[in-house]
Amino acid sequence: MTDRTTGTTGPLTGVERFRALHHGRLPEDPLVLPGPWDAASARVLAEAGFPALATPSAGVAASLGYADGATPADEMFAAVARIARAVDVPVSADVEDGYGLAPKELVERLLETGAVGCNLEDSTGGVLKDPREHAAWLSEVRAAAGDRLFVNARIDTFLRGVGDPEAAVERAALYVAAGADCVYPIGAPVGVLPLLRSGVRGPMNVHALPGEGPSPAELGGLGATRITFGPGLQRRAERALREIAAGLTG
Structure with a gap:
């Protein structure tokens, strides 16, 4: 039997399932991808019925005892493998x-973890990369991955103080x-999402805070194809544990 979304026959692979989740969605029904930071949180989220998950580097870093951006590549890949x-x-x-890895090695290490997709930033050390050089690098990643990985290209312009939406669209x-x-214009103000949506071809990832701000359905109506929360769930769980600990010591 042929799947209408992917054109493939037989059972879908993990990456085919993941890619299909991004297409044919109604505006008020974006794909919600919560972010597990370890195997236990991943099981909880999967058992809750989410069709896919997206690890947050900052949340994983916290679980491993590192500051955001300071996790050694080997430990990050090992953590992703445990989650998958x-x-x-x-x-x-x-x-x-990408931890400075060559595209082929990056792709191979991602596939070894069992991941079907990746999030790749276009800034390093707090500085935006040249967009054309970064695009050329992404092209190499795509060539190495073929159709085996779903690539989410994070756009850091808003994070790095470039507020012009056209810069993100370009x-x-x-x-x-x-x-x-x-594409993932992280940090984009809610008010510019419709403008970004009109200028962006294909799926668009939008960041949300769990339990705060517009709901996923509202963000979908503004242009989000998929919603992620970064380390929001991990930090909320940490706050809950602090409250429990305070009660125990009190």
Whole structure:
């Protein structure tokens, strides 16, 4: 039997399932991808019924005792592997700026973890990369991965103080042309989401805070194809544990 979304026959692979989740969605029904930081949290989220998960690098870093951005590559890949192994749903991995790895090695290490997708940033050390150079690097990642990985290209302009939405749209166009499956203008103000949506081809990832701000459905109506929470769930769980600990010591 042929799947209408992917054109494939037989059971879908993990990456095919993940890619299909990004297409044919109604505006009020974006794909919600919570972020597990370890195997236990991944199991909880999968058992809650989420069809896929997306690890947050900052949340994983906290679980391993590192500051955001300071996790050694080997430890990040090992953590992603434990998460992917713990659940039956597709897992996408935030691997920051790629840790300086050559595209082929990056792809091989991601596939070894069992991840079906990745989040790749276009800044390093707090500085935006040249968009054309980054697009060329993304093109190499796509060539090495073929159709085996779903690539989410994070756009850091808003994070790095560039508030002009057109700058994000221009980067998005370059990254999509390079083979990115989705773009992620992290930190974009809610008010500019419709403008970004009108200028971005293909799926668009939007960051949300769990339990705060617009709901996923509202963000979907503004243009989000998928919603992620960064380390929001891990930090909320940490706050809850602090409250429990305070009660025990009190």
